[in-house]
Amino acid sequence: MLITLLLTQPSCWDRREVERLGIVLSTGIESAPGGKVRVIVQNINPTALGKGGGGGGAMVGGTASKPYRNRLGEGSTIYDAIRGLSRETPRQLFFAHNQVIIISEELARERGVREITDFFERHPQIRRTTWLLVGKGQLNALMDEPGRLEANPSQRVVGIINERDLTSQYAVQKLGDFLEMMESEGTQPYTAVLEREINKASPPEHKNRLAEGHIAEPHQIVQINGTALFRRDKMVGWLNPGESRGLLWVRGKVKGGVIDIPDPDQKDRIITLEIIRSKTKLSPRIKDGQIIMTVEIDEESNLGETTGELDVVKPEVIKKLEELQARAIQGEIESALARAQQEYGVDVFGFGEALHRKYPRQWKEMKSRWPELYPEVQVQVGVKTKIRRTGLITKPTEPKQR
Amino acid sequence: MSRLVKKYMRKRNRGKKDSPKENEKAGNRQAYEMEELEKMPVSDRLAENLDILKGVLGHNSDVVFRTFRIGLADRAEAVVVYVDGMIEKKIISAEIIKPLMLESRMAGMDCQKEQLLDLVENSGITASEVKSTAFMGDVIAGVLYGDAALLIDGLGTGLAIDVKGWQTRSIEEPPSEVLVRGPREGFTETLRTNITLIRRKLRSPDLFFRDIQVGRKTNTSVTIAYINGLADSSLVAEVISRISRIDIDGILESSYLEEFIEDSPYSPFPQILHTERPDKVAAALLEGRVAILTDGTPVALVAPAPFITFMQSPEDYYERYFLSTAIRWVRYTAFVISLVLPSLYIAITTFHQEMIPTRLLISLAAAREGVPFPALVEALLMEFTFEALREAGIRLPRAVGQAVSIVGALVIGQAAIQANIVSPLMVIVVAVTGIASFMNPAFNIALTMRLLRFPMMLLAGTLGLFGVMTGILAILIHLAGLRSFGVPYMDSISPFHPGDMKDVAIRAPWWAMDRRPADISSKNRRRQSSGLKPAPPDPGGNKG
Known part of the structure; x- marks a missing residue:
């Protein structure tokens, strides 16, 4: 009896078949006039994605079907806007696979992100591992940039972020980490910026526009470009890619990327080194009321490319390169400090937290004055570098006359 | 006939009283009750005995009555009764009829009636297995299991001579348990062959076979095999008692037994292992388990069979x-x-x-x-x-x-x-x-x-x-x-026996599996001497 009831009465009340879901892969939030918010959700079209052999212009019934649909709703809250969207979406929006949240720069600068993050924390379907990005310009344009390898923009952005260690030129945050930083007294949040750029690979005019099988390159591309800095929940400024890596050096999050250094002998020639690993140690000190922050970095790299002549067999050449590399890293850190510490005065480096850990008692009375103390912090950077491997050749091939 | 045998069997197995209803029915149809037969002594008048036998078996077309005169005791009349097809006719003619009819006369043997039994049994019949019985019931049971019954006029004793010989399937590779490496022989439908297959693998006097007859009508032989000293005696007693309480008309396959003797009849999980492989049975016996062989099926049962035994294939070893x-x-x-x-x-x-x-x-x-x-x-x-x-x-x-x-x-x-x-x-x-x-x-x-x-x-x-x-x-x-x-059922895992993990989590090499499963053979656990791990010869040692 009980079993019969158990099997028949719940009747799959929260059952939903996969094909009935409107899977959302990214959400964009903009501010709308009248204190309202505008929500753009990117809803995927599984048929076009799943059966098209890795996406692209999947052909269904002879016509290329778009792998995604963007839908825009306005409401006084995000939830309101999303539920409003159900009047136009045939399937229930499903956010558990939402991978990117894009907040418009305008909203982040003027209204702050606090009023919108509540929804993302409260809703059970939203993961704290969702990437949070700041989008420059109109989000509907940003989120509707067709691609070829990754047909829908959200997966493209995630793909780009997953390869972030190849450059280490932007500092991106997951939703959960961002919120934690926002809540912390010893640090300020930051995250990467998404931007539209002119696609330089697209020629201004196509001579063979009508050739068979020709699909024109899109005129614009979406790119992650530097890092947005926040004071509490409001965006205050922006680090360019080089400065962003300075931030990552201090944060100890550089896992890759390349550094250009001048050739020690021929000043106009450039040597490119590939970072393979790095370690950062922050050690604060208080001396006569002056806060001194020592940033020690241990870095290892490989020689990637040289435009000049270089004899890597000689240890002293390697030594020289290591010194130059240390100087370059120091330069990156200093540029980031100049921007974030001196210009904007936001502690995105987490100096406050380091201080809190080392001097918990002093921190108690320091934390209220931290915004004033922070720009005065003296930062000493010590970089140790090591070049591990020099590639397959020792000397570059020389064109010799005969 | 079948009713009588059923009655006979029931009496023999359980000593239980027949229901009056069945008794009544039987009484109406047959001239003799089985209980009656069982107590009925073999008469010294052959005609009387023949009457009874013909009454019980005579209507069967496959039962043969061969009457002849023996060359002893005034040419006494004798009859050999057997079921055609279950016996080796050559044995009957060459080792029963011929010696009694011709050779005894030629040898000039003769005797008084008092010596007749001794002479027939010990000097006449040349067949290897002869049992004498004083009751008609035993004579009939023997005939139905492929014996030849010899009754002689003037002798109050029947002789059951083993002349079994029927068509059997040869020993083949068991199709349901094929291995790449390992013995290729499997059990057949004949109980004796199956017992032989096990005996050939375990040539030890400690290997015990105990027979029980089950099935009122089928009268099936069930053999319990175990190694004395390895199998718990209480386990053997339990198996025997569980099988002895079965009262069913027929056992056609070992699954009949399985359903009667398992611990939890309502469980979907099998609690008794079955196999067609003598090597698997031998391995189980060596672990202290008990095997149950049933006549008429190539499938042997092995008990106790905790969950993990169902996951082990002989090929693992x-x-x-x-x-x-x-x-x-x-x-x-x-x-x-x-x-x-x-x-x-x-x-x-x-x-x-x-x-x-x-x-x-x-x-x-x-x-x-x-x-x-x-x-x-x-x-x-x-x-x-x-x-x-x-x-x-x-x-x-x-x-x-x-x-x-x-x-x-x-x-x-x-x-x-x-x-x-x-x-x-x-x-x-x-x-x-x-x-x-x-x-x-x-x-x-x-x-x-x-x-x-x-x-x-x-x-x-x-x-x-x-x-x-x-x-x-x-x-x-x-x-x-x-x-x-x-x-x-979850033995070795729960209750957890670390030593058993050698045959559960992994299959340890033989030289490391020195103990039998803990809960199966609790008193005699060592199966090999220790330190048998092979190693290359020591170059510095005596043998160089």
């Missing part, structure tokens, strides 16, 4: 232990898969989509686009079709079976997907489940998984992963409470 260990883990995994894969698929796709990796979810959604049924219905449909195909494939003759598999592969595999009735992923799930369930060395526990899969799928379809977990927990609780001849 014949192949190198690295491989065996790996295979064993594949088998454990396959066991779990065969139970839960379809239900996990249903639960995750209908309730917990957030657990699926994004890309998989997209392709899943794409694959399911246009499929009209919910995942549960889809899965039940596919599983049903698969089970039907499987059953059809097994029962059909080999040539037709192939046609069925083609239909299955094409119709289910291709057409169903193209017609958008099922999604390709579901076909994969069902196929993987099917393959996983074939991986099990014990067919009966694979059947259990096959059956339990369906309630699990219903639970998954209604309650999601919560339902799957409920199902798994229910099964685990049931398993924890189950026993096989008093031994906990």
